[in-house]
């Protein structure tokens with residue numbers, strides 16, 4: 001494959017009249033980039049982003065999305081800001097949660113993603129509980145061949161995926177590819193990537209079931225029922241591994257008691273490398289589902305600002321790993337992520353970043369990684385606390401290689417910095 005162009009505006013020498021928002025507008029309108037002419041009159045443009053988990057303080061600032069909304073309108077399109085329902089992580093708060101549509105829209109509102117601030121509707125792309133999906137067959141999928149992409153992205157005329165580029169606790173890094181492989185699939189796709197699908201879910205201890213029925217009511221696929229003793233029964237053939245039943249049933253049980261009291265469980269923990277490969281199976285299905293016969297309906301903006309080791313779905317922000325890099329754009333999800341990974345690798349680590357201090361987490365301590373503080377040394381993966389320690393060095397590379405194996409882009413790119421030149425007096 002030939003090299004793909006990745007365009008960039010950087011963050012250097014920012015000043016009034018030449019802010020990052022101005023530079024984003026410059027990128028949009030640049031002749032060689034071709035973004036402004038991509039949109040045709042009255043096309044519905046899905047702007048797929050991430051609104052940040054509860055208490056996440058490094059999520060994308062809404063003003064970037066507002067600018068993109070304005071630019072979509074200026075180009076003749078009709079903008080729609082969207083996101084998909086998340087898995088059960090955020091169940092500690094019942095009202096502002098990623099785990100269901102109303103909760104996520106409410107949470108988005110708290111983070112400044114609402115129609116008032118953005119001048120565009122903010123609506124889930126996969127329904128109230130992440131089950132509104134369009135099925136795409138991906139023959140090349142290593143683990144997932146039946147991809148459940150968010151239906152909304154099928155309906156939109158075009159999709160612009162806007163990601164905060166950062167590290168990721170489970171996948172090494174999160175950018176365009178992870179948006180495709182997790183953010184753009186329904187709960188079935190997310191469950192398939194994280195937990196290996198419904199066949200891997202089981203009832204570990206039916207004797208603990210009190211017969212309250214809460215899990216049966218919330219299960220989106222009617223995979224749960226009672227037996228004659230009013231104890232819970234699980235049907236793996238109907239289950240999509242959304243784990244909503246886990247959240248409902250185990251809510252409020254202290255972590256130290258969970259091992260003994262849990263009713264639902266996962267049969268086999270999916271290794272990190274396999275999880276990432278599953279995500280890329282999904283990513284390829286989503287690309288196919290949106291682009292149909294290769295139509296030009298999908299493009300990517302990575303905002304490499306506030307680059308943390310944590311991802312947007314963590315309920316925490318954290319100190320920055322490296323300095324801000326800029327805003328990148330491409331038609332190729334691999335090339336844009338590869339360019340961002342390379343920029344971050346080249347950058348020096350920031351003082352008091354987790355690379356310098358290490359990370360304490362409920363999943364164990366990660367000691368400082370002083371080598372990641374040096375320019376030209378790997379950053380991503382080394383602090384990914386959900387990744388098996390033996391896989392941390394290779395998890396970022398695995399994501400890129402798995403995406404490449406799926407044929408959704410190229411790792412070869414030309415990085416073209418189009419930051420406006422300063423006028424000399």
Ligand code: SF4
Pocket residue numbers: 208209210211212213214215216232248249263
């Ligand atoms: S499995 Fe849990 S949530 Fe479901 S009925 Fe039994 S106790 Fe209630």
Ligand code: SF4
Pocket residue numbers: 198201218219220221222223224234238239240241242243244245246
């Ligand atoms: S059984 Fe649980 S994990 Fe499976 S689909 Fe129902 S709620 Fe989701």
